[in-house]
Structures are given as structure tokens and as C-alpha cells.
Amino acid sequence: MRAVKWRIGFGARLLFAQALVILAGGITLLVVALGLAPGIFREHVENAVGPMTSEMAAHLDMAFSQAILLSLAVAIAVATLTALAVGWFVSRRAVRPLRGLAEAAGAVASGDYSVRVPRSGDGTELDSLADAFGQMASSLARTEKSRAEVLRDLSHELRTPLSTVRGYHEAIADGILPADRATFERIDAEISRIERLVDDVGRVSSAEERGLDLHFKDVAVGDLLRVAARAEALAFEAKGVRLTLGPDASTRSITVDTDRIQEVLANLLENALRHTPAGGLVEMSARSVAQGVAITVKDSGDGIAAEYLPRVFERFYRVDDGRSRGAGGTGIGLAIARALTEAHGGHIRAESAGAGKGTSFFVTLPARGPDRDCP
Template sequence: ALLDQQKQLVMGYSAIADDALMRPIEVAGKTVGWLAVTPFQNVTEAGGERFRQYLVRTSLAVGVLSLLLAMLIAWWIARTLLDPVKRVAAATHRLAAGEYSNRVSVASNDEVGQLARDFNQLAHTLERNEKMRREFMADVSHELRTPLSVLRGELEAIEDGVRTLDPSSMKSLQSEVSMLSKLVDDLYELSLADVGALTYRKSECDLNELLDSCVAMFLERCNARHLRLKLELPTTPLRLEADPKRLQQLFSNLLENAVRYTDEGGVLRISAANEADVVRIDFLDSGPGVDADQLPRLFERFYRGETSRNRASGGAGLGLAICHSIALAHGGSLSADHSPLGGLWLTLRLPRNA
């Protein structure tokens, strides 16, 4: 390093220590400056110190920048993620209060968006179940009120002397009581099926015999309405593990549905056959038919089509619901489609080893 006369730095290495080698610069016998040489070890240590200070400054700058970036990301997350979650939470409170029509807008395809979609699906399901519950209660009250009103009217007429208590009036009263009793029994069976308490005693049974006996019970009614009943069974017995009483109840309900809702002079066709690991039974009838949008709802309780298959034909709309429940309890399925004969085509599939 070059120093002036007072040993102040002019240029060169600035960190001059006491161990530096000093040599004067003389001009005409007068010292005008100094030349200082610092030992090499001191120079390297000073370079390391400068490098350390540089790292400290750089680390501080990076730390401050990272902190600012973290604050920015936190603000973005709070705005992007927490706001939708807050909206879902608020909607959940409204849903818990009974506002089943409440929905949340979906603005993304991430996990929060999936949460909003799941919430909307839950709200839709609860709204539909609430609507079905109200309709169910209204239908139950209507179905119970109708025979009770008839019974009350008949009894009041007999009490006032308008009608006499003869075999005809007794038959009418008995018919209404039977209808009321069947409705209560069907509702009881459906309630047991809902909680899984409906008893099933499965054993090996012959499906041909069950279908033959059920068809024999409806022959007289079919003849009275001029319905042609065709039963097509294979020559070999169709054996499966099932509850024969429940299957007989299922077949009777399906036949009851076909006989009740088929126009006079129509055709009923029943066929059964083995299909892979299941037994398939088809119930087909002639007109009137069912609209395509009504097919998925035929197994709902109290549901009837609004055209020819309606309340005027009798029944409470529980028969197919019971059939569907029995089929599911046996590990099978019951589906509906348009019949090539012009009416309804019900297909029952039952596993041979349920």
C-alpha cells in the first residue's frame, strides 16, 4: 500500500496492521511517503472476513425477500383457499338449519372445488330426501284416509238407516278393511326392509313350482278380464338358494301389477331361464305402456304413472317397491323397460347361490 507522509492511505490495501513492513519513500533526503507491505497471511484472512460479511449480507437480503414472498403467498392462500372454505362453512350452517336448497358456487377444480361439489351433492340429496319424505307422508295419509273415509261413510249410512247391514254392505266394508290391512302390512314390511330387519329363511327351492303355483292363483282373474296368460319355463328345474315365501310374495306382486294395469283382452307373458350365474325371470304385458321418464321411478314408494297406470286402477303403489326390496335382499336385481307387447317389461335376476 502507498501511504503519504502522515501514513494515511493513498492507494492499495487498506487493512494495514502493526505487523506490516514499512519502508519510507525519500526525495532529496526528505520522507514524502511510505510503502507498506502486509504479510500474506493477514491478506488471506481479511479476504475471508470480507467473504463472510458478504455472505451475511446476502443471507439477510435473501431472508427478507423470502419473508416478503411468504407473506405474499399467505395472503394469496387466504384469499384463494380460505374464502371458499368460509363460504362452504356458512352454507353448512344454513344447511343444518334446514335450508336444503342452499348451494355453493364452484370456481376451481382443486380440493376446495371438490369440497364445494360434494357439499352441493349432499345438499341435493338432503333436499330430495326431504321432498320424498313429505310426499311419502302425504301419500300415506291419503292412502289411509281413503279407506277410512269409505268405512266411516258406510257405517254412518247404516247407522242412519240409509243402508241396511246386508251381505252386500258387509262385503264392501270387508273390502275396505282388507285394503287398509294390506296397506299397513306393506308399510310395515318396507320399514323392516329399510332397517334390515326383514327375515329371510333361505333354502333350496324349485323356481318352476313357485311360478306354477303363483300363476294358478291368478288364472281366474285373468279369465275374468280376458287376459291371455302365457308361462314359458324350461324343461329342467330352475333351482336356487332363496326364501320361497318371499319369492312367492315377489311373484304375486308382479303378477298383481301386470293383471291390474293391463287392458282387458291383453297378453301377459312370463318366462324363466338360466343366464350365466343367475336365474332370469321376465314379466311382460301388453298396453298401456309407461313413458321413458317414468321407468326409473316405478320402484319408488307410492309412485304411479300419470296415464293409464294410476290410482284409478287400485293399489297403493307399494307392490313394486316391496319387490325391489326382496330382490336386493336376495342379492339380485329388478329392472323395468318397455315391453315389445306394448306394456311393461320387468326383468328379475336372482343368483343361484344367494
């Protein structure tokens, strides 16, 4: 038969600890008083009445010791009862918010992220704990909502190319389409699209979870911009969009993983090209700021309405049909750019005067990597 384990609550432990403190203080007071007080009392009596016989001295010592013992015993008993009463009240006040916090934590563990712990007013520490719990619950709620949206969007994104592949497969099986090179190229294009989508999701997840293996080195900002511009030059030329380099802060060097930052710039340039019509302009520039360097990619394209700006970096988010799958994007390029930028200790933001008025993306990177040693 298993032994029953007694579980003592925090309030009882607190009360017991207070009782031990009182008891220890009382015993200490009693020992010190009985050790010092009789001798001091006898000395004062002798100074007042003169020398005493040994019998009288012993009687005075006994009488004084008994008086001290009785007085201290009564005082300690009363003080203990009073302190225990006050301690019981205080422990109840201290335990109540902790009990509420434990219940709220249990609710969050069960999936209820709406629960909050009100401030008890029993101390700044407990109030700070309640505030921190509320922030944690809000963060978990946002994370859970984002997770659900990502799963839903990923399912939606995969359904279209998979349906297309199945359609081609059935058409070939039924003899509607010939099993020739052109048909298989179209199937291969849809499969490549699925692979690109899966790779993009993996990259952004690794970046957001700080799971990337970043290789930092010093590089001139101007070199980063020029390499990115050369890599996208043919695509811009084919669409008839002009790509220019503005001020590039060439004299400034930063410590980054050049491949990852090139990926950030490539995503921003591809996004700008996708939403800038032929004859439009995309300008890439950089300037020194207090934190390090701010890189700007500015286009004269579709623009973004103010209400959509806070969401442009979310996975799979598209503002409108102009930012659709048909335009060639997976809807995750900007999410990758944000994750890679933040992995470098920087931040990214978007600005637009509205629909049809172009968009500017600003990538701010620190001069040094985020607490990493450079080779």
C-alpha cells in the same frame, strides 16, 4: 365468569404452520452451517496459504462465523417474509371455497336444497368436494320431495276408506243402514284395506332402508317361477287370462330369500293380471345373464306410455284411471317389488311399446346374495 375461548380459523392455522416450517428449516440450516462451514473454510485456507498460527485461525473462524450468521439471518428473515406473503395469499385462496362450502352446508341444513357450490379451480380435491356437495344437495332435494309426496299420497289413500267407514258408522247410527252381517262385512273390507295399505308402506320402507331380515339360500330359478305361477293360477283362471311359463333357466341356481322373491313375483303377476283384459296372456320366463338371472313378466294388457315408465315404481303412483284404487291395488306393489329386488343387490325395470301394447317387467338378480353368507 366464563373464559373466552379464542377460535383460530383454518387460514391462520395454515399460515402459522407454514411459519413454523420456515423457522424450523432456518434453525436447522443455521446450526449445520455454523457446525460445518468454519472447519471446511479453514482447511481450504491452510491449503492455499500454508499453516496458520492459532491466533490467526481463531480470527478467521470468528470472522467466517459472523459472516455466515449475518448472511443466514438476513436470508432467513427475507425468506420468512416472502414465504408468509405467499402463504397468506395461498391460505386465502384455500379458505375461500371452504368458507363457501360451510355457508352452503348451513343453507342446506336450513332446508334450502337449491344452493350449490361452484368449482373454484383451486385444485381437483376442492372441485371434487364441490361436485360431491352438489350431488348430495340434489339427492336431499329428491328425498325431501319424495317424502312430501309420500305423506300427501298416504293421507289421500287413507282418507277414502276412513271416510267410507265413517259413512257406514253414521248410517248405522242414524238407522239408515241395518246393523247386520252384510253391513259389517263391508266395513271390515274397508278396515282390511287400511291394514293392507299400512302393511305395504311398512314393508317397502323396511326394504328401502335395508331393514329386512333376509334369509338367503340356493334355489333353482325354475322352481321360483313354478311356485309363483301355481300361487296365482286360480286368480288368472277366474279372470280368464292365460298364464304361461316360457324358458325358465331351470339349470341355473341363485342365492336369494325365496319368500321375498316370491313376493316380488306375486306383485308383478298381480299387476299384470289387473291390467290385462279377459282373453289376454301373461308370460313369465327367465334367462341367464352375466350378472346372474333375468326374470321377465310380460303381459298383453293396457301398456304404459313412455313418459310414465320412469315413475311406475314410485309409491302410490298410478298411470291412469285403469290403474286406480277401484282396480284393487294400493299403488305400492311395484314399489315393494323394486325395494325387495334392490335389497338382493339386483335391479328392476319396465318396458312398454305404448298404451294398449302390453308391458314387460325385467327383474335381474345376482347369482349370489349381496355380500351375505348363505346358511
